[in-house]
Amino acid sequence: MYGDGGWGGQQTQAGRQSAYDGRPQQHHPRTPQYGDWTHDQQQPGYDGQQHPYHDGSGEAQYEQRFAGHAQHQFHQGGWDATGTHGQVPYAADPGDPYGQHPVAYGGEQPDFYGTEDAYPPPEPPGRRREPEPEPETAGEEEHAFVAGGGGEDAEEHELQSRRERRGKGKKPVKNTKRRTGCACMVVVLVFGGGLGGVGYFGYKFYQNRFAPAPDYAGEGTSETVSVEIPKGAGGWEIGRRLEQAGVVKSAAAFVHAQSSAPGADGIQAGAYLLKKEMSAASAVRLMLDPRSQNNVVVTPGERNSGVYAAIDKKLELSSGTTKKIADKQYKNLGLPAWAQNDGDLKDPLEGFLFPGTYPAAKGMKPEAILKQMVTQAKQKYAAYGLDEKAKGLGLKNAFELVTVASLVQAEGKTHDDFRKMAEVVYNRLKPTNTETNRLLQFDSTYNYLKGTSNIHISEKEINSNPSPYNTYRHPGLPPGPIGNPGEDALKATLNPTDDGWIYFVATDGTNNTEFAKTYAEFLELKDKFNANAGN
Structure with missing residues (x-):
């Protein structure tokens, strides 16, 4: 063929409960009652107070100013006729939170007024016995802290004063203020340290946000x-x-x-x-x-020979050094398991130095750079699932698929050419191909063999070379890839057109590739090529 290159209570009455909480009531000697009052009346002149009288025994008795069958109990500023026995309010029990509250009575109780059993005499209305104050505990002293004293310091000074009054001599007062001073010092240090920390981080914040970043001056040293x-x-x-x-x-x-x-x-x-x-x-x-x-750039379609020469140059090595290392160490560079190396294969690393930019500076080893390239190719090919897709395209394995991709890259001149070129390859490899009888007839394979990029190859020369890379003489694919295909060519190889293309000619000799389905159309394209070439 003619083409080559690549994201939000009153107390309730507690039932009928007795004033004695259900316990048996005690009957005391009856006390004479004076006056007969009605339920809601007071004897004229009553002043609301108890009046003592003497019964000849020398004991003062209190007049009873109550009569009737119902006791009047004063409850929260008023009188409450409960029909229950009057009970003298006792001093409240400090431990009883309900000691000074009126008791809720329930049920009918016997009336002991006017009998000997009336005891104790009821108090006049409006008067309530106040609780007696609790005696002070002898020897108790108010705590220095409550009294506003100086705590431990005050006790120490009091003991010292007593010793001096007893003439027992003077004992130095323990200076607990020293400990207070130490505590203050700790507080100051902690507070000061905190301020220092805040200041430091504040400075760093300012430096990071507003101050110029640390920088050198000039073009650098000689190193x-x-x-x-x-x-x-x-x-x-x-x-x-x-x-x-x-x-x-x-x-x-x-x-x-x-x-x-x-x-x-x-x-x-x-x-x-x-x-x-x-x-x-x-x-x-x-x-x-x-x-x-200091990089080595592998371009899509570039042959390994060009990559080796670029590595030698960047590492300042003698010509051919990287090629020799590749030949000896290719098995140690991480090739995929399906990579081949039969006797006819010109370079086992061909097609596995994936296009891209790789660091290559003096002092680095060639094998380290080659390994980066092979690793990249292995990862890319695995990502595309070449081994699984090869058979669906009529190929034996992933190695053959990479070989096809290298041919597509080499013969296709533009991005639009790649899918059509992939179809041409697949159609020519078919056993039913009677147009070329499974011969690819690609100039690119012969040029790879020769290490050249000629488009003008004589028929005599082609026919005389028996190399398996000569696809004019040997049907099917060459022994292996003839370059390192890029991703565009790889994608096209996995997704060819289905239009029946079987012929192509770079009619302008460089970038304009035209395709044909029959041999007659091919001859027309050939004449166009010859005219443009001046033949």
């Missing part, structure tokens, strides 16, 4: 260092790596410099040869200069 920047790294990640390598003084300084430099957000992944102790601005400028980049 150089290689720094690898991974794919997808942002300004802070790049700055952190440069700071760790001693290139810049702080990541913050680099971020500031990067945001101030036009186009600096476009710093690419890869390895950079930089100087130590550079100002952040200088580091940004140098990283934007292609001469600082």
